[in-house]
Amino acid sequence: MSAHIASAEPRHDWQRDELLALFDLPLPELLFRAADIHRRHFVAGEVQVSTLLSVKTGGCPEDCAYCPQAQRYDTGVTAQKLMDTEEVLARARQAKAAGASRFCMGAAWRSPKERDIPKVAEMIREVKALGLETCATLGMLSGQQALALKDAGLDYYNHNLDTAPEFYGDIIHTRDYQDRLDTLEHVREAGMKTCCGGIVGMGESRGQRAGLLQALANLPAHPDSVPINRLVQVAGTPLHGTTELDSFEFVRTIAVARITMPRSMVRLSAGRESMSDELQALCFAAGANSIFYGEKLLTTGNPDTERDLALFARLGLRPMPVQEAKAAAGHRNDVLGSATVHADITEPATCCGRAA
Numbered sequence: 148m149s150a151h152i153a154s155a156e157p158r159h160d161w162q163r164d165e166l167l168a169l170f171d172l173p174l175p176e177l178l179f180r181a182a183d184i185h186r187r188h189f190v191a192g193e194v195q196v197s198t199l200l201s202v203k204t205g206g207c208p209e210d211c212a213y214c215p216q217a218q219r220y221d222t223g224v225t226a227q228k229l230m231d232t233e234e235v236l237a238r239a240r241q242a243k244a245a246g247a248s249r250f251c252m253g254a255a256w257r258s259p260k261e262r263d264i265p266k267v268a269e270m271i272r273e274v275k276a277l278g279l280e281t282c283a284t285l286g287m288l289s290g291q292q293a294l295a296l297k298d299a300g301l302d303y304y305n306h307n308l309d310t311a312p313e314f315y316g317d318i319i320h321t322r323d324y325q326d327r328l329d330t331l332e333h334v335r336e337a338g339m340k341t342c343c344g345g346i347v348g349m350g351e352s353r354g355q356r357a358g359l360l361q362a363l364a365n366l367p368a369h370p371d372s373v374p375i376n377r378l379v380q381v382a383g384t385p386l387h388g389t390t391e392l393d394s395f396e397f398v399r400t401i402a403v404a405r406i407t408m409p410r411s412m413v414r415l416s417a418g419r420e421s422m423s424d425e426l427q428a429l430c431f432a433a434g435a436n437s438i439f440y441g442e443k444l445l446t447t448g449n450p451d452t453e454r455d456l457a458l459f460a461r462l463g464l465r466p467m468p469v470q471e472a473k474a475a476a477g478h479r480n481d482v483l484g485s486a487t488v489h490a491d492i493t494e495p496a497t498c499c500g501r502a503a
């Protein structure tokens with residue numbers, strides 16, 4: 148396995164037993180391997196910062212067992228209509244001023260209706276004009292819809308596999324795994340970057356956590372961003388009351404994601420609000436290099452910005468700069484046509500505390 152790990156090209160043929168062998172390593176050894184791989188592809192200590200906004204909240208017809216926005220669960224989330232572009236722009240300006248480099252717009256849709264596309268396209272164009280990277284998560288997309296969003300200037304599309312293929316049917320019944328793979332294909336074909344990950348802590352086994360990472364790592368192109376969400380338990384959803392995932396198991400999941408998808412941004416995603424600074428530090432040591440920043444995720448809480456700035460300062464982390472077309476060869480993600488690249492590893496890693 149080590150010969151593979153050291154190889155220059157990311158692999159797309161990971162076997163389940165290889166991932167389980169990584170999960171089984173003594174934690175310090177697993178952390179060491181993940182940290183080593185992290186340093187070959189990124190400046191350790193730099194963390195990409197995205198801010199989320201729910202532009203269309205609640206009332207979703209799907210039945211995802213974790214989700215507070217599904218209409219069928221009584222979670223206290225009230226359905227709202229699509230926000231006005233001006234309102235979205237005001238929030239994007241705030242996010243930029245607070246230090247975010249990417250702005251992600253989420254909608255509680257199964258998939259966008261044709262009439263929604265021009266409105267969302269306008270939001271994307273205007274957010275992009277502020278100088279932010281743009282991301283959207285709107286549910287399933289047809290090939291044409293993906294092209295329309297790309298034309299509007301969408302950089303990333305978030306669409307998660309959520310869990311292992313064999314556990315998926317325990318969580319979602321209103322769309323299948325293949326639907327998700329099809330949407331990801333449309334996004335790649337339209338030339339956008341993919342943001343694709345999943346949720347752990349939903350009662351899955353270690354084998355199924357490995358299965359999620361295996362499915363992600365064996366996609367035709369590794370996702371540019373891999374959000375690893377720890378289930379945020381919301382009263383009224385079927386998964387409320389699930390036994391919490393052990394913190395070290397969560398860290399292991401991050402480390403195995405880093406090892407198997409070496410050039411991807413691994414995002415320490417939902418669930419940070421209930422994590423200690425120490426647990427988050429372990430996740431960064433395990434190769435996480437991206438976070439959601441801002442008081443709210445979509446409908447649930449996230450650490451407030453003061454806490455995150457203090458965390459960055461305590462750990463000596465700094466936000467990853469967005470640099471257009473400037474990376475050294477080998478530091479590009481493996482999706483063709485990518486214009487935005489990660490920090491040049493030869494840049495001096497000056498100082499911490501650029502997080503203001």
Ligand code: SAM
Pocket residue numbers: 213214215253254255256257284285286287305306307309345346376377378379380381417418445
């Ligand atoms: N409706 C669209 C869809 O499902 O693709 C976009 C929004 S949906 C809320 C985006 C992702 O948020 C889900 O795929 C899931 O991974 C994550 N998510 C939703 N509820 C969550 C929760 N309670 N805890 C952790 N992650 C959650």
Ligand code: DTB
Pocket residue numbers: 199215216253284305307344345374375376379416417444445446447448
């Ligand atoms: C992702 O993987 N996590 C984010 C983002 N993509 C859209 C969403 C997390 C949602 C957590 C529950 C909520 O706030 O409603």
Ligand code: SF4
Pocket residue numbers: 207208209210211214215216217254255256257286
């Ligand atoms: Fe709807 Fe997305 Fe929530 Fe599923 S995860 S219920 S599709 S908003």
